[in-house]
Amino acid sequence: MNPELIDMLKETVNMFAFLAFELTLLFIVISYLVGILQEFVPPQKVQSILSARNGRGYFIAALLGSITPFCSCSTIPFLKGLLRARAGFGPMMVFLFASPLLNPIIIGLFVVTFSIKVALFYFIIAMGVSVIAGFVLEKLGFERYVRKEAYAQNEIVTSCCNVKVAPALNTSCCDTKPTVTTSCCSTKPAPVVVESCCDTITLKRPSVESRWLRIWRTTWSDFKQVLPYLFAGVLLGSFIYGFIPTDLIAQYAGDDTWYAIPIAAVIGIPLYIRAEAVIPLSAVLVQKGMAMGSVMALIIGSAGASITEVILLKSIFKNQMIAAFLCVILSMATISGFLYWLFFS
Numbered sequence: 001m002n003p004e005l006i007d008m009l010k011e012t013v014n015m016f017a018f019l020a021f022e023l024t025l026l027f028i029v030i031s032y033l034v035g036i037l038q039e040f041v042p043p044q045k046v047q048s049i050l051s052a053r054n055g056r057g058y059f060i061a062a063l064l065g066s067i068t069p070f071c072s073c074s075t076i077p078f079l080k081g082l083l084r085a086r087a088g089f090g091p092m093m094v095f096l097f098a099s100p101l102l103n104p105i106i107i108g109l110f111v112v113t114f115s116i117k118v119a120l121f122y123f124i125i126a127m128g129v130s131v132i133a134g135f136v137l138e139k140l141g142f143e144r145y146v147r148k149e150a151y152a153q154n155e156i157v158t159s160c161c162n163v164k165v166a167p168a169l170n171t172s173c174c175d176t177k178p179t180v181t182t183s184c185c186s187t188k189p190a191p192v193v194v195e196s197c198c199d200t201i202t203l204k205r206p207s208v209e210s211r212w213l214r215i216w217r218t219t220w221s222d223f224k225q226v227l228p229y230l231f232a233g234v235l236l237g238s239f240i241y242g243f244i245p246t247d248l249i250a251q252y253a254g255d256d257t258w259y260a261i262p263i264a265a266v267i268g269i270p271l272y273i274r275a276e277a278v279i280p281l282s283a284v285l286v287q288k289g290m291a292m293g294s295v296m297a298l299i300i301g302s303a304g305a306s307i308t309e310v311i312l313l314k315s316i317f318k319n320q321m322i323a324a325f326l327c328v329i330l331s332m333a334t335i336s337g338f339l340y341w342l343f344f345s
Contacts (some may be wrong), residue, residue, distance in 0.1 A: 014243030015337030019234045022307070027077055027230070031222050035215035041237065047097050058131045059089035064168075066127065075099045080222060083150045083316070090138030097130035097328060107277045114292075118313045121340060122296065129332040139323060145321035147180035199340035226315050236307050247288070261337035264294040265330050268301025278302045293341030 013047060075096055082092045102123065110119035271278075282295045290298075313322055 007240045012238050015241045031077040031219040034077055035218050057088050057091040058094050058134055061094040062098045062127050063129050063131035066097045066102035090134040093137050094130050094134035101126040113279050113283045125336040133328040142321055145318040150316045154167040226312055260294045261297045262334050265297040265301040265333035268298045270307055271302045279280045293337040296340050297333040297337035299338055304329040
């Protein structure tokens with residue numbers, strides 16, 4: 001067999017193993033942490049912060065994204081938590097755009113690898129476009145393209161009075177005995193004290209053990225739901241990583257011409273590379289002759305979205321929302337490249 005082909009296969013297998021392990025670990029850990037956050041921080045608090053009518057929620061979401069060291073895929077469990085908390089759609093989208101692009105590590109790498117000027121330019125573009133895109137998508141009503149099951153809670157809730165009771169406990173309409181129910185008159189004993197069907201319901205505080213176990217069950221359920229999407233995306237991304245050489249990217253996106261910038265943005269999305277990894281790679285590409293505007297587009301395209309993330313998002317968004325998401329990332333990457341090319345080249 002051709003030695004070069006063997007090397008490509010090895011790189012593909014190694015990348016698949018690395019990404020599969022990393023993303024599995026990240027997804028489970030972050031999902032569990034989000035579960036803990038939901039357990040101790042009332043959803044109403046999250047909703048009030050990220051749904052501020054004066055626009056404050058958009059900037060808070062952008063700032064939250066700028067301090068969270070998430071890659072494009074590991075934002076998904078956090079996004080699912082925000083959806084369950086019924087946070088504002090616009091701020092949620094701002095967080096989805098900004099989180100993988102902005103964090104202190106990325107900005108520090110920009111400063112060290114390129115310059116403070118480049119780092120500041122990158123920060124302003126990523127922050128500004130994220131906020132504007134989130135605002136515009138909300139005003140255009142794109143929230144209707146969120147799948148209904150993405151809002152699902154893990155609790156089983158409703159009494160005859162439409163009072164929600166957590167965690168996963170309910171009362172029967174047929175009597176006043178404590179119950180766990182799946183229908184209005186199907187009951188099983190549970191540690192609940194009920195005065196009447198539509199009166200106050202007093203719940204015993206769940207034990208610490210049951211609380212952590214409940215969070216873990218939710219985490220595992222979420223992971224099993226996205227597992228096929230996760231591994232399909234990792235497999236495809238690893239294949240592209242192993243069989244598309246860096247020199248080829250430099251060859252077709254390296255000329256200092258207008259069409260090199262959108263090409264770099266498009267090339268960046270299939271490459272599943274975290275911003276922390278693509279910045280050092282971009283420094284090598286610059287040394288090979290790639291224009292800085294094209295490099296900026298490549299960094300935003302590869303860090304802001306990936307095939308793996310798009311596949312994971314299919315469990316949350318309908319196709320129209322996924323198309324809008326990709327358009328925002330491509331637009332951000334292209335705009336940043338052209339602006340840098342026009343004003344700093």
